[in-house]
Amino acid sequence: MARTIPSRHGDDAGRSTRYGNVVPIRRLPDQLVNQIAAGEVVERPASALKELVENAIDAGARRIVVELAAGGVDYLSVADDGSGMDAAQMRLAVERHATSKLPDGDLSAIATLGFRGEALPSIASVARLTLASRTPAGDGWTLSIDHGRVTGDGPVARGAGTTVTVEGLFAQVPARRKFLKSERSELAACVDVVRRLAMATPGVAFELRHDGRRLLVADAVAGELALPARLAALLGADFGDNAVPIDLNRDELSLGGLAGLPTFSRGVADHQFLFVNRRPVRDRLLVGAVRGAYQDLLARDRHPVVALFLDVPADFVDVNVHPAKTEVRFRDAALVRGMIVSGLRRALDAAGHRASTTVAVGALVAFAPGPVLDAAAYAPSFPPQSLGPGVSDHAPAWFAPAARTEAPAAMNGFPMGVARAQVAGTYIVAETPDGMILVDQHAAHERLTLERMKAARAGGRIAAQALLLPQVVEVDENAASHLVEHAAAFAALGLDLEGFGPKAVLVRATPALLGQVDATALVRDLADDLAAFDAAPGLAERLDAVAATMACHGSVRAGRTLSVTEMNALLREMEVTPHSGQCNHGRPTWVRLARTDLEKLFGRR
Ligand SMILES: Nc1ncnc2c1ncn2[C@@H]1O[C@H](COP(=O)(O)OP(=O)(O)OP(=O)(O)O)[C@@H](O)[C@H]1O
Ligand SMILES: [Mg+2]
Numbered sequence: 001m002a003r004t005i006p007s008r009h010g011d012d013a014g015r016s017t018r019y020g021n022v023v024p025i026r027r028l029p030d031q032l033v034n035q036i037a038a039g040e041v042v043e044r045p046a047s048a049l050k051e052l053v054e055n056a057i058d059a060g061a062r063r064i065v066v067e068l069a070a071g072g073v074d075y076l077s078v079a080d081d082g083s084g085m086d087a088a089q090m091r092l093a094v095e096r097h098a099t100s101k102l103p104d105g106d107l108s109a110i111a112t113l114g115f116r117g118e119a120l121p122s123i124a125s126v127a128r129l130t131l132a133s134r135t136p137a138g139d140g141w142t143l144s145i146d147h148g149r150v151t152g153d154g155p156v157a158r159g160a161g162t163t164v165t166v167e168g169l170f171a172q173v174p175a176r177r178k179f180l181k182s183e184r185s186e187l188a189a190c191v192d193v194v195r196r197l198a199m200a201t202p203g204v205a206f207e208l209r210h211d212g213r214r215l216l217v218a219d220a221v222a223g224e225l226a227l228p229a230r231l232a233a234l235l236g237a238d239f240g241d242n243a244v245p246i247d248l249n250r251d252e253l254s255l256g257g258l259a260g261l262p263t264f265s266r267g268v269a270d271h272q273f274l275f276v277n278r279r280p281v282r283d284r285l286l287v288g289a290v291r292g293a294y295q296d297l298l299a300r301d302r303h304p305v306v307a308l309f310l311d312v313p314a315d316f317v318d319v320n321v322h323p324a325k326t327e328v329r330f331r332d333a334a335l336v337r338g339m340i341v342s343g344l345r346r347a348l349d350a351a352g353h354r355a356s357t358t359v360a361v362g363a364l365v366a367f368a369p370g371p372v373l374d375a376a377a378y379a380p381s382f383p384p385q386s387l388g389p390g391v392s393d394h395a396p397a398w399f400a401p402a403a404r405t406e407a408p409a410a411m412n413g414f415p416m417g418v419a420r421a422q423v424a425g426t427y428i429v430a431e432t433p434d435g436m437i438l439v440d441q442h443a444a445h446e447r448l449t450l451e452r453m454k455a456a457r458a459g460g461r462i463a464a465q466a467l468l469l470p471q472v473v474e475v476d477e478n479a480a481s482h483l484v485e486h487a488a489a490f491a492a493l494g495l496d497l498e499g500f501g502p503k504a505v506l507v508r509a510t511p512a513l514l515g516q517v518d519a520t521a522l523v524r525d526l527a528d529d530l531a532a533f534d535a536a537p538g539l540a541e542r543l544d545a546v547a548a549t550m551a552c553h554g555s556v557r558a559g560r561t562l563s564v565t566e567m568n569a570l571l572r573e574m575e576v577t578p579h580s581g582q583c584n585h586g587r588p589t590w591v592r593l594a595r596t597d598l599e600k601l602f603g604r605r
Helices: 029-042 045-058 085-091 119-124 185-201 226-235 237-241 284-297 333-350 357-367 441-458 476-484 486-491 521-533 539-553 566-576 595-601
Strands: 063-071 074-082 128-134 141-146 150-157 161-167 203-210 213-218 243-250 255-262 272-275 277-282 307-313 418-422 427-432 437-438 464-474 498-499 503-509 590-594
Touching: 029 119, 029 539, 045 063, 045 074, 045 119, 045 161, 063 464, 063 498, 085 128, 085 141, 085 150, 119 284, 128 307, 128 595, 161 437, 185 203, 185 213, 185 277, 213 226, 226 237, 226 255, 226 521, 237 243, 237 255, 255 333, 272 284, 284 307, 307 333, 333 476, 427 566, 437 441, 437 521, 437 566, 437 595, 441 539, 441 566, 464 498, 464 521, 476 486, 476 498, 476 521, 476 590, 486 498, 503 521, 521 539
Parallel strands: 063 203, 272 307
Antiparallel strands: 063 074, 074 161, 128 141, 128 161, 141 150, 203 213, 243 255, 255 307, 272 277, 418 427, 427 437, 437 590, 464 503, 498 503
16 A cells, blocks of 8 residues: 555655655556546536537537436436447547547637537546447447446447437446435536527527426527527527517627516526527626626626627637636627627617516416405505695605606606506506506616716716715724725715724715715615625726615605605606616516506406
8 A cells, every 4th residue: 555654663754755756757547537537527417418418519410309317317318410420430539639629720710519529538437428329321330438448339220310328427436426416406407508508509409308208398490580489498488578689799799699677687697698609608707797787777686687699709719718618718808898788788778668577467467366356445545645736745855856747637658657646655556548557666766866876977976965964884894994995986976985983984975866865874785885896897887886775775765655746757757767667676666557457357358
């Protein structure tokens, strides 16, 4: 047995290893090299599956069928009708660094998903791998490898194309096997991998079965609408209905796909599908750019749903930077980032005050099985002052004079309609030309305040309103130094603060357009923002987050009674304000019930 610790008696201390470098360097055996590579390439069934499906796509398959058992751990196979391999090619294919995909040996012009010649030998070193294949003109052949050893090599009768089977992944590598998760989450990862590859290749038909059950099916689609059709098949028609198309070209770069409306957001970031030259990636730069684009449209714990396809010249991107080929490096990262942020923003801006359709549909369901209602119990309460004309005593400072309007006599030209009532001190009921809408006053107002702050910021400084008495806000040391460090940026937003000992700041003025705010609560939330967005790349994005927090503090709260005039002013402002369909946290600010919906509810249709 080799010793690694010097003997106390010194008999073999001269050859020992721990402190000296006398151990001879030796080449590792192939099987070990492959296992080490597998450590990077094959982390779980889903990563093996990804490699096999990529190979099938690279082989020009028109149809790919995936079979799994026990989450892919016990069994996974990928059958394709692609170019196939003959016996000699197959033997080469399972050798390390053997690939057909770099004909010119040029790593800067990679047009295929694979290029390293590493996947098959890596998988074969940690499982039982069987290849069965036939080229259109040749005979069928099969080759089996068990943890690196050839166990079968002979003819087989089969159709053109290739089937690769992987059994007992990590069965003999307990150190890796114990890191596998539950069958369910391994399966989920497998489905995710296939879904992503299928999204990028609408011309290829896909089918995935687990223990005989079909979990994913996508027919091949061609033509101009192939991509939207494929996205709808894999992500649901809902997504298409609640997303805006992206189509942007800059220099030799192009960005396409769909960006979900903020109201269609999710609680996890799993629904972001990003592709570079049709290669699914989970690149940090791209994820950050998407986050940046949605920053002031979504709360921090909400994530947009996007399917974005970035196409760039092959030499603009290095795909050889990550063992699983899921990250890339761009020649000009700032250009890519800018393109994504501005492309998404512009498209979302154009979506205007659109809110997600699914919200209204969901709410309607609640109405649907109409029991016999006690009409009185459901009648909206009309706040007394809402019946009188003019502005109530509660007229908030936040309505710009220009936005004050009397209730319009005719509704034409007012898509958000005419305010009729306020319900629960929270919702505005408005009658529109074709039905009615309900507006969440706090959510809506928060968005309006934020958009005003953004406009004011674009036009220079935001006016500050000095506090009668400067206010001391106690925070922890970290937060205090963060806040002071960004004092100049806050000042530009109308918030004047300065250091006040190690654990407090002194607030002298708050942004005028927020009206009366609780400076303590505002400053503490801003400190949280700074901590959370410390990693945000640009000052502009950080300021967006800060502005969103401020807007939330400056907004009319739920529960506050509004006059008809105030309600109408809010509606008019929503009509002309970008993004007014969702609050800064991505919730809808209003929902609509069309007259036809009402008629259906009452059985008139
Ligand atoms: N389904 C298939 N149909 C036809 N040929 C295949 C198939 N799978 C693999 N091959 C051949 O085997 C070779 C080795 O595959 P492997 O996945 O190990 O490496 P690669 O795809 O070239 O590169 P990478 O390691 O980046 O995936 C490929 O280059 C290809 O020629
Ligand atoms: Mg490959």
